[in-house]
Amino acid sequence: xxxxxxxxxxxxxxxxxxxxxxxxxxxxxxxxxxxxxxxxxxxxxxxxxxxxxxxxxxxxxxxxxxxxxxxxxxxxxxxxxxxxxxxxxxxxxxxxxxxxxxxxxxxxxx
Numbered sequence: 001x002x003x004x005x006x007x008x009x010x011x012x013x014x015x016x017x018x019x020x021x022x023x024x025x026x027x028x029x030x031x032x033x034x035x036x037x038x039x040x041x042x043x044x045x046x047x048x049x050x051x052x053x054x055x056x057x058x059x060x061x062x063x064x065x066x067x068x069x070x071x072x073x074x075x076x077x078x079x080x081x082x083x084x085x086x087x088x089x090x091x092x093x094x095x096x097x098x099x100x101x102x103x104x105x106x107x108x109x110x
Contacts, residue, residue, distance in 0.1 A: 002086065004096045006103065007066040013108045018062055020106060025060060026076070032062040036098055038073060042090050047073070050083035058087065058095050067103070069095040 009017070018032070025034035035057035040048070047056050053075040061068045071087040078084075087095065 002071040004069045004071070004092075004099060005066060006068075006099055007063075009065050009067065009103075009108060011065050013106070014062060014065065016106050017067060017102065017108065020102060021060060021062065024102075026055075026057065028059070034060045034062075035076060036060055036069075036095070038091055038094060042088075042094055044073075044083075044088050044091075047083045050075070050078075050081060053078045053081050053083050056083070058091070060099070067099055069099050071095060 021034045025036045028035055035055075036059075037055045037057050038047075043056055047054075054077065056073050056075055058073055059070040061070070071092050072085070073087050073091060074084045075081060
């Protein structure tokens with residue numbers, strides 16, 4: 001899986017990150033995995049055509065001292081659809097900027 005990893009985050013900061021993710025992202029069925037919606041203006045052509053499959057999201061996983069954003073776009077309504085797949089270049093940049101802004105907003109130094 002292609003992803004963006006920010007590691008060596010002080011463990012004391014991870015609780016603040018988790019708390020912020022619980023407020024700003026969709027929870028998954030797993031404690032440290034969250035879904036972040038991709039804005040409509042960043043969806044691919046097929047994703048736009050498959051609005052009923054949406055929302056289209058990428059995963060953010062929290063570890064002991066790291067945050068990882070997956071570069072795979074999936075839907076929350078359909079496990080197997082052609083609108084799921086690796087992120088476009090714009091979506092990759094969105095995911096990376098999302099993680100960077102999250103840490104910046106919280107004042108986390110990594």
